[in-house]
Amino acid sequence: MIRDTETLQILLDSLHQFVDEVLIPRENEVAEADAIPQDILDQMREMGLFGLTIPEAYGGLGVTMEEEVNIAFELGRTSPAFRSYIGTNNGIGSIGILLDGTEEQRHQYLPQLASGELLSSFCLTEPDAGSDAGSLKTTAVRDGDSYILNGTKRFITNAPHAGIYTVMARTNPQIKGASGISAFIVERGTPGVVLGKTDHKMGHKGAHTCDVIFDNARVPASQLLGGVEGVGFKTAMKVLDKGRLHIAALSVGAAERMLDDALHYALERKQFGQPIAEFQLIQAMLADSKAEIYAARCMVLDAARKRDEGKNVSTEASCAKMFSTEMCGRVADRCVQIHGGAGYVSEYAIERFYRDVRLFRLYEGTTQIQQIIIARNMIREAQR
Structure with missing residues (x-):
């Protein structure tokens, strides 16, 4: 649903010009350096691209799904690295918090994600759990007012740069399937959170992934997404x-x-x-x-x-x-x-x-x- 055709067209025209005049001419630079230049990231922040899907109440643009895919049509015309960098903040890194987080969690993280001050990652895939996400092995054991997380997540987009990680972990070992999985918001720098080496991929130069390893990482119980166990999957x-x-x-x-x-x-x-x-x-x-x-x-x-x-x-x-x-x-x-x-x-x-x-x-x-x-x-x- 397009809420305001004229406003959307202004945004799409600006984005089309940005892609043509800024992003496409610098695709080779990004591919060769395997990094997006800081001045481009700054321009993306100024345009509000980190908060496209985050509601206006939290500092974003709050685009609808139809508006979002029209924006993606434009972003797709250039190197996927550019879209990937802002993609987690507009998708898997923020939507879980928006849909199922507590109001306190939303107010704490969504404004920072919308502004681009904070980058997010979504930690679901593991070495032995990809398509079969319900078989993940990362555990989260309650210990007083905290959870102790152990396990490894693999191919995590933007992990080398992220400030927060939405982590899927098994809180109930008695339940082998999806119902035993919960979600946590884990902040960068938490003791026990270790990043692996950046992956060398076939393509997507400038878009970085790596393993995120949890080694007895102690996460406050307040970081349980939505404050409820068993709904992470x-x-x-x-x-x-x-x-x-x-x-x-x-x-x-x-x-x-x-x-x-x-x-x-x-x-x-x-x-x-x-x-x-x-x-x-x-x-x-x-x-x-x-x-x-x-x-x-x-x-x-x-x-x-x-x-x-x-x-x-x-x-x-x-x-x-x-x-x-x-x-x-x-x-x-x-x-x-x-x-x-x-x-x-x-x-x-x-x-x-x-x-x-x-x-x-x-x-x-x-x-x-x-x-x-x-x-x-x-x-x-x-x-x-």
């Missing part, structure tokens, strides 16, 4: 459902950028005395990509609007995430093919995007997990 699922639509929209934006680059290359590159864009097999790849991007955009917008209406969009979010991320991978492959040998060298952005977008099919739930969710929801509906 439900919080995680609420957060991931929203995040899947965001990643789907990001995939659409990235695919649009890749296709635009490929089209311009095809118009400039000549073979046999004419631009390769005149060759029908090149046109077929361009047309297939355009059609799939259009379909994905429609899916994302439809699911976002339904979520804003208060509907359960578990199936729609998984459909959009699965289709959009797989589509993005196909577009990336076609665009490398259109570039030919030039697409395999780093002189052109498609080489970097080809590696970057591969992650979209993995995080926020793999394609295979989305297939399972969709099918199970279908079966559940049919059996009612």
Whole structure:
């Protein structure tokens, strides 16, 4: 639901200009240095990008889901590192606190997240618990007015820079499944919280992940999210459902950028005395990509609007995430093919995007997990 079309358009126009004039020209700098320059982070803070989804009452912009995916379409047109840096504050790092935190927890952390003063991380995945998040082994044992946390979290986005971590841990060892899991807000610098070495990844240079290790970390009981044990997994699922639509929209934006680059290359590159864009097999790849991007955009917008209406969009979010991320991978492959040998060298952005977008099919739930969710929801509906 778009609350004010004119205001949103002003924001999107400003963001479009920022992406074109600031972010895209510095993509190579970020990739080579594996870091986002401080002046860009400062500009992102000034634009309010760290608090897009956080309500105005806590200092954010409070965008709706439909507004958020339109913003993600724009951010997707440049290196994913930029979006990743602000992404946790607008998604998995803050939404759990917003949805299920106590009012005291919201007032303590959300304003700092909205301003970008504080960066957040979401600690769910473990060495032996990824898609099967309900099998996580990190424990939180009550000890007086505190909990003692032990365990390791893996591939945690923004962990090297985060000031707080939303941590999923098992508070009831007697319950093996999801019901025994609780969520905690753990502050950086807490004794017993150790960060592993920064991961060296296939792509997403400038977006950092690492292990977060809890070695008898003592966390005050007041940091239990919402003050209630056993609901942490439900919080995680609420957060991931929203995040899947965001990643789907990001995939659409990235695919649009890749296709635009490929089209311009095809118009400039000549073979046999004419631009390769005149060759029908090149046109077929361009047309297939355009059609799939259009379909994905429609899916994302439809699911976002339904979520804003208060509907359960578990199936729609998984459909959009699965289709959009797989589509993005196909577009990336076609665009490398259109570039030919030039697409395999780093002189052109498609080489970097080809590696970057591969992650979209993995995080926020793999394609295979989305297939399972969709099918199970279908079966559940049919059996009612």
